Each structure stands twice: as structure tokens, then as C-alpha cells.
Amino acid sequence: MKAVAEPVAAKPLLPVEQALERLLALAEAARIEDCEEVPLAAAEGRVLATALVAGLDLPPWPNSAMDGYALHHADWQGTPLVVSQRIQAGQAPAPLEPGTCARIFTGAPLPAGADCVEMQENADVQPDQRVCFTEPLSAGLNVRPQGQETRAGETVLDAGTRLGPVELGLAASLGCAALSVVRKVRVAVLSTGDELVEPGLPLGPGQIYNSNRRLLVSWLQRLGCEVKDAGILPDDLALTRERLGQLKDVDLILSTGGVSVGEADYLGIALREEGELSLWKLAIKPGKPLTFGHFRGVPVIGLPGNPASTLVTFGLLTRPYLLRRQGVQDVTPLQFSVPAGFDWPKPGNRREYLRARMEQGQALIYKNQSSGVLRSAAWAEGLVEVREGTAPGKGDSVQFIPLSELLG
Amino acid sequence: MKAVAEPVAAKPLLPVEQALERLLALAEAARIEDCEEVPLAAAEGRVLATALVAGLDLPPWPNSAMDGYALHHADWQGTPLVVSQRIQAGQAPAPLEPGTCARIFTGAPLPAGADCVEMQENADVQPDQRVCFTEPLSAGLNVRPQGQETRAGETVLDAGTRLGPVELGLAASLGCAALSVVRKVRVAVLSTGDELVEPGLPLGPGQIYNSNRRLLVSWLQRLGCEVKDAGILPDDLALTRERLGQLKDVDLILSTGGVSVGEADYLGIALREEGELSLWKLAIKPGKPLTFGHFRGVPVIGLPGNPASTLVTFGLLTRPYLLRRQGVQDVTPLQFSVPAGFDWPKPGNRREYLRARMEQGQALIYKNQSSGVLRSAAWAEGLVEVREGTAPGKGDSVQFIPLSELLG
Numbered sequence: 001m002k003a004v005a006e007p008v009a010a011k012p013l014l015p016v017e018q019a020l021e022r023l024l025a026l027a028e029a030a031r032i033e034d035c036e037e038v039p040l041a042a043a044e045g046r047v048l049a050t051a052l053v054a055g056l057d058l059p060p061w062p063n064s065a066m067d068g069y070a071l072h073h074a075d076w077q078g079t080p081l082v083v084s085q086r087i088q089a090g091q092a093p094a095p096l097e098p099g100t101c102a103r104i105f106t107g108a109p110l111p112a113g114a115d116c117v118e119m120q121e122n123a124d125v126q127p128d129q130r131v132c133f134t135e136p137l138s139a140g141l142n143v144r145p146q147g148q149e150t151r152a153g154e155t156v157l158d159a160g161t162r163l164g165p166v167e168l169g170l171a172a173s174l175g176c177a178a179l180s181v182v183r184k185v186r187v188a189v190l191s192t193g194d195e196l197v198e199p200g201l202p203l204g205p206g207q208i209y210n211s212n213r214r215l216l217v218s219w220l221q222r223l224g225c226e227v228k229d230a231g232i233l234p235d236d237l238a239l240t241r242e243r244l245g246q247l248k249d250v251d252l253i254l255s256t257g258g259v260s261v262g263e264a265d266y267l268g269i270a271l272r273e274e275g276e277l278s279l280w281k282l283a284i285k286p287g288k289p290l291t292f293g294h295f296r297g298v299p300v301i302g303l304p305g306n307p308a309s310t311l312v313t314f315g316l317l318t319r320p321y322l323l324r325r326q327g328v329q330d331v332t333p334l335q336f337s338v339p340a341g342f343d344w345p346k347p348g349n350r351r352e353y354l355r356a357r358m359e360q361g362q363a364l365i366y367k368n369q370s371s372g373v374l375r376s377a378a379w380a381e382g383l384v385e386v387r388e389g390t391a392p393g394k395g396d397s398v399q400f401i402p403l404s405e406l407l408g
Numbered sequence: 409m410k411a412v413a414e415p416v417a418a419k420p421l422l423p424v425e426q427a428l429e430r431l432l433a434l435a436e437a438a439r440i441e442d443c444e445e446v447p448l449a450a451a452e453g454r455v456l457a458t459a460l461v462a463g464l465d466l467p468p469w470p471n472s473a474m475d476g477y478a479l480h481h482a483d484w485q486g487t488p489l490v491v492s493q494r495i496q497a498g499q500a501p502a503p504l505e506p507g508t509c510a511r512i513f514t515g516a517p518l519p520a521g522a523d524c525v526e527m528q529e530n531a532d533v534q535p536d537q538r539v540c541f542t543e544p545l546s547a548g549l550n551v552r553p554q555g556q557e558t559r560a561g562e563t564v565l566d567a568g569t570r571l572g573p574v575e576l577g578l579a580a581s582l583g584c585a586a587l588s589v590v591r592k593v594r595v596a597v598l599s600t601g602d603e604l605v606e607p608g609l610p611l612g613p614g615q616i617y618n619s620n621r622r623l624l625v626s627w628l629q630r631l632g633c634e635v636k637d638a639g640i641l642p643d644d645l646a647l648t649r650e651r652l653g654q655l656k657d658v659d660l661i662l663s664t665g666g667v668s669v670g671e672a673d674y675l676g677i678a679l680r681e682e683g684e685l686s687l688w689k690l691a692i693k694p695g696k697p698l699t700f701g702h703f704r705g706v707p708v709i710g711l712p713g714n715p716a717s718t719l720v721t722f723g724l725l726t727r728p729y730l731l732r733r734q735g736v737q738d739v740t741p742l743q744f745s746v747p748a749g750f751d752w753p754k755p756g757n758r759r760e761y762l763r764a765r766m767e768q769g770q771a772l773i774y775k776n777q778s779s780g781v782l783r784s785a786a787w788a789e790g791l792v793e794v795r796e797g798t799a800p801g802k803g804d805s806v807q808f809i810p811l812s813e814l815l816g
Contacts, residue, residue, distance in 0.1 A: 040607065044626045058781075060616065090603030090643070092613030107603060107713070109614045149781040156783055164815055165630065169623030169715055170782040173616070177608025195498030195515060199448065200585025205500035206517045208468060208581070215577030218452045222573065235498070305515070307577055334766060334789055334810050336744040358742060370473075373466075373557040374578040375564055381742055402742050404812040407572055 013283035015388075016316065016351050019290065022280075023317055024331070026292070027324035030299060032251060034183040040172060043163045045224035046181035047326040052157040054174050057147035062110040063089075066142045069123050070114040071101035073137040080130035087111065101131055116141035150174070160327040162224075182326045184226040188247045189216050190255040192267050193305060194235040211374060212256040212303075212310045219314065220254075222408060223322055233267055240266040241273070244295060251325065253298055254318065255291075257305030267302075271295045277302075283388055285350040286369075287313045307374040312353045312383070315406035333405035338363045340384070340398045344391045351388050355380035356400065363400050377403075421691035423796075424724065424759050427698065430688075431725055432739070434700070435732035438707060440659060442591040448580060451571045453632035454589035455734040460565040462582050465555035470518040471497075474550045477531050478522040479509035481545040488538035495519065509539055518551055525550035558582070568735040570632075590734045592634040596655045597624050598663040600675050601713060602643040619782060620664040620711075620718045627722065628662075630816055631730055641675055648674040649681075652703060659733065661706055662726065663699075665713030675710075679703045685710075691796055693758040694777075695721045715782040720761045720791070723814035741813035746771045748792070748806045752799045759796050763788035764808065771808050785811075 035049035064070060064087075071081060075098065084100035087093045089107035096102055096113035104110070104117055116137055124132040150156055156174065157167055163179065171179060196210040197203055210232060220227045228250055233240050244267075247253065255267060268291075271277050277293030277300065286309040291302030301321070303313045320331035341362030344352075354365040355376040363384045366376035383406075385399040392398050443457035472478060472495075479489060483506065492508035495501040497515035504510055504521035512518070512525055524545055532540040558564055564582065565575055571587065579587055604618040605611055618640060628635045636658055641648055652675075655661065663675060676699075679685055685701030685708065694717040699710030709729070711721045728739035749770030762773040763784040771792045774784035791814075793807040800806050 040622050041625070044629070056611070058783075060611065061614070088603075088643075089601055090614055107601075107616075144778065148778065149776070149783055157786060161786075165623050165626035166719065166782060166785045166811070166815075168626050169619040169719075170786045172607045172622040173619035173715065173782055175605075175607050175609075175611060175617045177606075193497055193515075195496075197583075198585075199580045199583045201583075203464070203468065203583060206469070206498055208515075209583045211577040211581035214448050214580035215573050217449070218573035218576050221452070235496075307581065311574065311577075334812070336746065336766075336808070337769060338744065358744075361745060368557070370552065370556065374574060374581055375466075375557050377574045378565060378569075378578045400744070402810055402813060403574070404742070404816055405810060407574075408812055408816045 013288075013350060014280050015283050019280055019282050019284075020317055020320060023292070023321045024324050026299065027321045030251075030325060031327055032183055032185060032325055035180050036183060037178050037180050039178050040168050040176065043168060043171075043179045043181055044165070045222075046163050046179075046184070047224070047323075047328055048157055048159055048161045048163060048167075049180040049182045049327070051155045051159045052161075052171055052174070052176065052179065054150045054152050054154050054156050056152050056175065058150040058173060059144055059146060059148060062146045063144050064104045064106055064108050064110060064117045064142060065144050066117055066119040067105050068117050068119040068142065069101045069131055069133075070096065070104040070110055070117045071137070072096065072098070072114055073116045073139050073141070075099050075101070076133055076137050078132075080126050080128075080132050082130055085111065110143055115139040115143070117143055158329075160329050162323070162328055184224060185252065185322055185325050186226045186228060186250045187220050187252045187254050187322070188228040188230045188250040189213060189220065190230045190233050190243075190253065190267070191305075192233045192235075192255055192257040196232045196257070198232070211307050212305065215307060215310060215374070216254065216256065216314065219407065220322075223319060225322060235266055237266045237269060240270045244270055247298075250298055252322070253295060253300040255300070255302045256310050271300060275300070282313075283350045284312065284316075285348065285352045287353075288350065290317065308355070308370075308377060311374070311377050315383075316353070319406060333401050335385070335399045335401045335405075337397045338384075338400045340392045340394060340396050343393045344386055347389045347391045348386075349388055352386040353383040354386060356384040357381045358400065363398060421696075421758060422688050423691050427688055427690050427692075428725055428728060431700070431729045432732050434707065435729045438659075438733060439735055440591055440593060440733055443588050444591060445586050445588050447586050448576050448584065451576060451579075451587045451589055452573070453630075454571050454587075454592070455632070455731075455736055456565055456567055456569045456571060456575075457588040457590045457735070459563045459567045460569075460579055460582070460584065460587065462558045462560050462562050462564050464560050464583065466558040466581060467552055467554060467556060470554045471552050472512045472514055472516050472518060472525045472550060473552050474525055474527040475513050476525050476527040476550065477509040477539055477541075478504065478512040478518055478525045479545070480504065480506070480522055481524045481547050481549070483507050483509070484541055484545050486540075488534050488536075488540050490538055493519065523547040523551070566737075568737050570731070570736055592632060593660065593730055593733050594634045594636060594658045595628050595660045595662050595730070596636040596638045596658040597621060597628070598638045598641050598651075598661065598675070600641045600643075600663055600665040604640045604665070606640070619715050620713065623715060623718060623782070624662065624664065624722065627815065628730075631727060632734075633730060643674055645674045645677060648678045652678055655706075658706055660730070661703060661708040663708070663710045664718050679708060683708070690721075691758045692720065692724075693756065693760045695761075696758065698725065716763070716778075716785060719782070719785050723791075724761070727814060741809050743793070743807045743809045743813075745805045746792075746808045748800045748802055748804050749773075751801045752794055755797045755799045756794075757796055760794040761791040762794060764792040765789045766808065771806060
């Protein structure tokens with residue numbers, strides 16, 4: 001998808017943060033507003049459409065943090081106390097008889113009238129079953145107060161939160177059986193290039209297997225997208241028009257390949273006939289060319305075709321775009337300052353993302369950072385960022401982005 | 409699930425690494441040997457059963473890394489060269505006519521007889537369409553040699569590799585349409601405790617909502633397990649026996665709750681009748697009690713019931729166990745040395761895992777690290793490790809484990 005008519009050579013390279021800023025603004029302007037109510041079991045990986053507000057206090061009542069004895073601390077004056085009831089978790093206790101204590105277990109509700117729990121290790125049970133305490137007592141000891149974690153009415157998850165196991169567990173703890181989530185983003189994935197053949201088929205002269213389709217379809221599914229796999233586009237204008245015309249109900253057309261090929265860009269021609277496209281030359285490596293545009297009003301992102309470039313431009317630019325389309329505010333992956341375990345030869349004018357691993361606290365890079373390879377990415381645990389104009393040496397601090405932050 | 413008869417109080421606490429070592433040895437001894445062939449689209453999240461060996465060179469033939477002109481470097485002697493063919497990606501070129509050059513595009517095969525590619529920016533096309541070059545040429549320039557990434561016969565993914573989008577893309581690039589993967593681990597999830605109520609139902613006195621079931625079921629699914637959701641076990645021995653007897657074809661029984669309650673441990677009783685259980689007191693916080701045993705030959709892991717303890721003991725101990733059952737060798741999450749953005753009050757005798765976020769390069773911890781809460785975990789981006797006997801202060805180095813490393 002090259003923007004054939006543009007004088008691209010004259011443009012300065014677009015810094016990564018500016019490209020991201022533009023993409024996020026475009027995503028914000030095309031936020032998916034539709035939402036749906038789904039049971040918790042179906043909400044994993046989705047984005048919360050409306051804030052989750054606690055409907056009850058957590059814990060719902062004061063409870064014991066220990067196995068032991070509940071009492072009013074002032075009732076212990078050195079005289080052994082009778083055990084007047086026994087409270088397991090799940091039981092509703094009677095009010096505590098004054099001057100007595102209650103056997104209580106972790107998580108069980110504190111009886112009315114008690115203000116502390118002494119752990120069983122600090123209790124002496126007398127032969128007559130009355131109990132003495134060996135350590136000083138005070139109000140609040142080993143008690144988890146009602147509402148300690150959450151008060152009814154508090155917002156516990158903001159709209160725009162991505163829902164993983166932890167968030168779903170939290171929703172369950174508040175009694176929610178269903179959540180309102182943003183509709184899934186529907187992404188059509190297209191590969192371009194007459195050289196591409198699907199795995200399992202024989203490879204002819206000059207052909208290579210299509211790896212980006214599998215990479216992107218699996219990745220998009222992990223990100224909670226609904227994928228329309230539109231296969232490989234033939235290098236033919238009429239067929240390209242036909243295939244594009246068949247794409248209905250999609251929120252994004254994501255293509256790979258074609259952007260760095262100067263001619264025979266049928267996808268670009270067909271898209272431009274009914275929309276607009278612009279080519280961004282990014283200060284990023286692997287990567288560089290990225291196309292953004294619209295086709296019949298549907299946003300289009302065109303990624304470079306070689307797999308390592310696809311990986312980096314999808315992970316660092318398209319993933320945040322897709323999350324923001326669903327209203328996710330925090331789209332920045334975690335990154336860490338780590339010492340470089342390598343010497344970078346010379347400063348460049350593009351930001352490099354090197355496939356790297358952590359070994360003994362240092363970032364090591366894959367020997368061959370050629371942009372055509374996925375093997376380096378399978379070996380890698382993360383990406384090391386080498387900024388424009390810098391050439392870090394061994395021991396210098398570099399930023400490390402774990403792949404797990406990008407893939408999920 | 410308490411091991412009622414054991415004199416647990418006398419035992420020293422078991423350090424986390426020793427507990428992990430034991431669990432991994434148990435997992436190794438119970439490795440799942442069954443495997444199955446699945447198409448790439450179904451292999452995401454699975455574990456490779458047999459090494460993936462390249463069946464072809466990658467790239468399959470030398471190709472151009474640039475849009476430009478292919479030639480034999482010695483043919484450029486200052487006399488403009490005729491362009492004798494034009495090679496797009498996907499085309500099989502004819503051998504290069506000696507003394508000429510070929511127009512070539514990125515990814516297209518190098519014609520026999522050519523040994524370099526000069527990028528179009530360094531080429532002057534004359535009015536007669538012949539081409540001059542403005543920079544010195546050398547053999548290999550801008551050529552990606554055949555087999556540069558991978559040679560046929562090389563192992564590109566070891567058995568035991570977890571398959572994510574990158575690994576599947578790599579397999580696709582080698583033409584594989586299906587992979588041999590380890591059978592999914594079948595995990596029965598049980599919650600114990602009469603106080604537990606499922607979300608969506610009304611909450612009675614003394615009751616709380618069951619959050620661990622949702623936390624664990626979603627998490628196990630993300631880890632590629634087949635989950636048998638066995639619901640909440642009633643505090644009744646006969647019913648417990650009956651429910652356990654109904655669990656068929658499972659590789660692990662995972663229960664939560666009950667381990668720190670000293671009495672009415674019907675699950676423990678029922679399990680011990682037809683197996684064995686031992687209680688490990690771990691030097692971990694939140695956490696501490698963990699049960700491991702067997703029931704009719706099926707391994708059993710019992711996690712503590714409060715959600716933050718469940719999260720930590722599942723993430724740090726059960727997750728690696730489950731991965732190792734499938735033959736995954738590298739089960740250690742990435743962790744990073746980061747400066748503490750907090751003062752820890754005093755050294756403890758258990759290793760603490762604090763729910764933390766990274767802010768401006770420092771790890772901040774959630775204000776309430778009470779073990780009962782999931783809200784802290786939803787706020788957190790990772791866990792900060794505070795080792796036994798240490799009390800890091802602001803600026804001291806602590807280990808940070810991103811949650812994304814544990815959740816996927």
C-alpha cells in the first residue's frame with residue numbers, strides 16, 4: 001500500500017512517539033461505542049464499558065484474620081473466660097455474651113460485642129475449657145473491619161479497564177455475575193504479495209510462506225479482537241477491488257506487505273479509489289513504512305511485510321491503537337531500565353527495537369537483527385530500545401520491554 | 409484441606425525456591441506424555457511436543473533487501489548498464505545477462521549471476537534508461553543470502569516450547585500447517601467453604617462471594633488448561649466424597665480454601681481416605697499454607713483461600729507446576745531489578761510479594777497489602793519481592809515481576 005503520488009522521500013522521518021500520538025488520536029475519534037452485557041466467564045480479555053461500582057462493603061462484615069478467640073478486649077482482666085459460642089466461616093454469629101469469648105476461625109464474622117481476636121497460639125485453654133490469654137489485647141487486634149477493602153458505592157474498576165483473571169475475580173468478589181463490555185473490535189487481516197503461499201501448500205520458485213497472517217491472527221485473538229481472515233490478496237486490481245468490496249462490518253482493515261514495494265501496488269490503488277491513504281515514514285527499525293488511511297470510512301493500517309517489522313509495528317503502534325479504539329486509556333507497555341550486555345556499533349537515525357533476552361541481569365541481543373526474521377523474536381523475551389542518536393555500550397542503561405507486555 | 413495429624417507447628421517454614429523445586433520435580437514425574445496434531449490456528453497457547461525442524465532454508469533463495477538494481481559488482485566499471493530484466497517479489501528471475509543489471513524489489517530473488525543489489529537512491533537512470541551507480545559496490549551488498557535465518561535440518565523450536573503468535577508465525581514461515589502439541593492439562597477447580605456464594609446470588613449473613621473460582625478458571629484457561637469447574641464443595645463429608653468420586657479424567661485437582669481452617673476439613677478427610685496429603689508451610693506472604701497430595705493417583709494442590717494468597721501461590725508455584733507437567737523447561741517469569749519507591753518497615757521471616765506498580769522508574773506498593781484483597785492486584789502491574797530478613801528502603805534495589813509474565 002504505497003501512497004504512489006506523495007513525494008515521500010522529501011519528508012523527515014516521523015518519531016515513534018509522534019506516530020503513536022497520531023494513531024491514538026485517530027483511535028479516540030473512532031472509539032467503539034457499542035457495548036454488551038456478558039457473563040463473567042465470557043468477559044476475559046474484554047474492555048469494561050461502564051465503571052464497576054461496589055454494591056456492597058468488602059468485607060461485608062468485620063471478620064477474623066486468625067484462628068483464635070473473639071472477645072471484647074476489656075473483658076479480659078486475668079480471669080479465665082468461658083467460650084460461649086463457636087463461629088466458623090459462613091456462620092452468622094449470635095451477639096457475644098458479655099464477659100465471655102467465642103471460638104472463631106479465619107474469615108468468620110466477628111460477633112456483635114467483640115472488638116478483637118486473639119490468635120490460638122496466644123491462648124491457654126484451661127482443663128475446664130475456659131481460656132486465658134498470654135499477651136496484651138487491644139481493640140481491633142486481628143480484626144478485618146467491614147469495608148476495609150472496599151466501601152459500597154466506590155468505583156473499583158474504571159470504564160476502559162481490560163478484564164483479566166484478576167479483574168474478573170474482583171468483580172466476582174462483589175457479586176457481579178455479568179459485566180458491560182465494549183463490543184469486540186472487528187479486524188480484517190489481509191496479506192499482499194504474489195510471492196506468498198499458505199503453509200501446507202507447495203512452494204514454487206520465488207515464493208515464500210505467509211507467516212504474518214498466522215502471527216497477526218493469533219495476536220489479534222489474544223488481544224480480544226474478532227478477526228476476519230481475508231487471506232492473501234492477489235496482485236490484480238479487479239480482484240483486489242472485489243475482495244475489498246466483500247469486507248463488511250469491520251472496524252479496521254489491517255494489511256501487511258506492499259508498503260515498501262514501489263510499484264504494482266494494487267491494494268493502494270483500490271483503497272485510494274474509495275478513500276484516502278497516507279504513508280508515514282517512521283524513525284523505527286525494524287519497520288519504517290506504515291500506511292494509515294480509510295476505505296469507505298473504515299480505518300486502514302498497512303504494516304511492512306517482513307515479519308520482524310510486522311511484529312514491532314504491530315506491537316508498538318497497532319496494539320495501542322486497537323486498545324484505544326475500545327476505550328483503554330493505559331496502552332503503554334511496562335518497560336524497565338536494564339544494563340546492556342552488548343556494544344551497539346553506531347548511533348542511527350531510527351529508533352531500533354532489538355530482540356533481546358535477560359541473562360544474569362543484562363540484556364543480550366540476538367546475533368542477527370536482520371528485519372526479515374521471526375526466529376530472533378521466538379528466541380527473545382523482550383525488545384531493547386536503542387534511541388536515535390545513541391550507541392549504548394556494555395553496562396549502559398537501555399529500556400527493555402517484555403514481549404509478554406505486548407502479546408497480551 | 410489440613411493435614412490434621414501432622415505436627416505442623418514444629419516444622420520450619422519452607423523457602424519458596426525449595427517449594428518450587430519440589431513441585432517441579434513432582435510435575436516432571438507426572439509429565440503428560442499424550443500429544444496430538446493440531447492445525448496452527450488451534451495451537452496458540454499449547455506446548456510443542458516434538459521439536460520443530462526446518463524443512464527448508466529461510467530465505468529459500470538469496471533475495472534483495474532493497475528496492476534497486478541487482479548486478480555482479482565487477483560488471484560496474486563506470487559504463488552505464490542496461491536493465492535486462494525486472495524482478496518483483498514472487499517472480500522467478502532468469503539468469504542475469506552478463507554486463508547488465510536487473511531492476512529488483514525488496515524480497516525478490518536475486519538472479520543467478522548477480523552478487524549484489526544497489527539501492528535505487530544510489531542509482532542514476534540515464535535518459536536512455538541505462539543505469540549508473542554513485543557509490544562503490546561490493547559482493548553481498550544488500551543481499552540476504554539463502555539460509556541466512558535458518559538452514560533446512562536446523563531445530564528452530566525445541567520440544568517444550570510454549571506456542572504464541574511469534575512461534576506460530578515462525579512455524580508458518582517454514583510451511584508447517586500443523587504442529588504436534590502436548591495434550592491440554594485437565595484441571596478440576598474446587599472451592600471449599602460454607603461461607604462461599606456464587607456471584608449473582610443473594611448474600612446471606614456471614615457469607616461472601618466466591619472470587620477464587622473466577623480468578624482461577626480464567627487464569628487456567630489463559631494458560632491453555634482444560635478446566636473442569638467443580639464448583640463449591642459443601643461442608644459435608646458424604647457430599648464431598650460423592651463430588652470427588654465424580655471427578656473423572658483429570659490431571660490435577662486444584663482446591664482453594666480450607667487449608668488454614670483447623671477443623672471441619674471434610675475435603676482433607678475425604679482425600680486422605682483414598683490418597684495422601686501433606687501440608688507445606690511456606691515462607692511466603694501472602695500465602696503460607698499449601699497442600700500437596702494425591703487422590704486416587706491424581707495430584708492435588710490446595711491453595712489458601714484468600715484471594716491475594718491464591719493469586720501469589722498460583723502465580724509463583726502452581727503456574728510453573730502446570731507448565732512443567734506439559735514439558736515446558738523455562739517456567740521462570742522474567743523479573744527486573746528496580747529501585748523501591750517505598751520504605752519497608754521491618755524484616756520478616758517470610759518472603760513477601762507486594763502488589764506494586766512502576767511509576768517514574770520506581771516500584772510503588774499498594775497501601776493495603778492485607779492478604780484478603782484483590783483490589784490491590786487489579787491496581788498492580790506486578791509483584792515486588794521482599795526477601796526474608798530484608799527491609800528495603802527508598803532507592804534500594806528490589807525484584808519486580810510483571811503480572812503479564814504470570815498471567816500468560
